[in-house]
Amino acid sequence: MNTAPNIHAMIVAAGRGSRFGAPIAKQYTMLKGQTLLEHSVARLAGSTYIDKCLLVVAADDSTAQTLNFALPIYYAIGGAERWQSVQAGVEAIIHAGAAATDLVVIHDAARPAVPSHDIDQVIKAAMLEPYGAILATPVTDTLKEAQYQTHIQSIAESKSIGETNPHYYVKRTIDRNGLWQAQTPQVFRVEQLRRVLAYVAEHNLIITDEASAFEHLALPIRLVTGSRQNIKLTYPDDAILLAAILTAQSQQP
Template sequence: MAVSVVLVGAGLGLRMGGSVKKPFLPIHGKPIFLHTIERFSQTDVIGEIILVVGEAEIQFLREQWQDVLDACKVKKIVAGGKKRQNSVYNGLCQTRADAEIVLIHDIVRPLVRKEHIEAVINKVRESHAAILAAPMKATVKEAGSDLRIQRTVPRNNLWMAQTPQGFKRELILKVFDQFQDVDREFTDDAQMVEKAGYPVYIVPGTDENIKITTPEDMRIAEALLK
């Protein structure tokens, strides 16, 4: 069963500060995007990786990293769109037509484990749509506009969505086509699939699979990757 991966990294990364975008920040001498790519390229069942970045970064990647990317199953580098869902769609359209499963992953999650990648793939084979998620550990409070607590939300069935999120290719393209002209921003790909009425299942992950957003996240990732 052919598996394609869309790695999404076309955002501005403004919360990190500085002039270098998040995917290109180094951790232990290697840019974040390369740490992430290697996690997927080392998974045997994955046949190709589509890299989605800002249009301004495409030439730089081709000039500086093409040989490394070729060795890591990166088949295409695609420009992102205005919103995340536009960037994902651009990448999905470039996946192989014979791919049966597509994984969508944030390129700034370099700590995803190989066994979790494989677990998501296996769950998609069974159920058509699955995401990696970590169980909620914190006590969650719901508050009003005045910040007065309204209730404590039971956390037993609460999960923190992560990536990769995996889908049968035919399904995810159908769903993206359905919402192509809808003026709404979806926070993740599974939300779009849920909205279309299809079931999505959770594959339990860990808190280590962080999305690097702030300088504090960088320090955590450096410690974990060490």
Template structure:
């Protein structure tokens, strides 16, 4: 694989920067606080997620896309973060926020970008290293993912469901199916063009790999981790809270 210091034919050396879309309101969490700002041991999930991606020294800068970079609630948070972390204006969708971060990263000299979820705080270092290794080496990019383990069912789509229950229409073959995670690592300008071509508001653009696929690329699937869970529902928060607290205790002992 190509090392960090290896140059391209035009003399340009790889420069990896990270983008974290964090402008969402986390409505499915049923809380008044956006999920990325929920706290564990007096630290936000966002802080843990930033710390996780900075576990690899190849990440030169981090751009966090938020709804308002000058918001009062960010003042104290900014003081606790490394100087390489910057807040930028996000958008109305995840893709718009990612695009905003990618544009800033490119303007700062990034050749590649690593996109990570703001509420995915338990990223293992070995998984981070692996996806960066492959993402820098493979022109199609790379993402963390885990093979689907459970049986999959397709639901009946019913407009009139009197009892409120959903029923099974059919089973889905899980062979060759993977559940996408982040980080996802791509050539920065290539990702920017892919999001632009697919359209940041396209409902099929659910992650950065979706945009790359739209443009004909086939990003590599790098084995992730069950612990690399994204907080979406209240039960998810309970899981990551316990893992983070256990990890904090391990560091203290």
């Protein structure tokens, strides 16, 4: 008997991307002739495990259904916070027939360059886990903790060096040993994700990704090393890097 879980893909695209500073929602930024959202769906389509995708969009979204996607698409309406959008997506997946032990693959619309091989690898890892697995990369940069000072007497200040952020100074270097930078997709057991998101709602917690919800309950989520090409469009400069990555990937055999 085949006991492999069914795989349900979800892209959360209900946010506005305020840090990106564009007049349109970030997921509709154009790169190489397609929106970020179309690129990201195409990456999921490259996985051997995924044959359709749920898009969680804002209630007033009038763009998503005008696009051309590489997978069959169905929709759910998101909430004010990311975790609320994921929660709405989980309920839609369950309503569509997902079993408790099935896996839900959650990807950011703003990560259009994730290699499809990485998607398969994190799904394979999650199949072996009771709760799930996420793509991530070990931190390699030197990390500094900052401290805020209202004034400093220095030659540098008088010459306006660093004037774009003049009041933050290095407090200490953070030991990067054991630190990882989270990516998506993040893959979880359907019912376990539903349970931890209910806990987040009940306790009014602030989380920055789905794995954070599991951390609050000390539930282990496996880390799977992902590609450093899988960057997220957050600031305008990121678009230049992503365009270069997508071009390079398209030229690979």
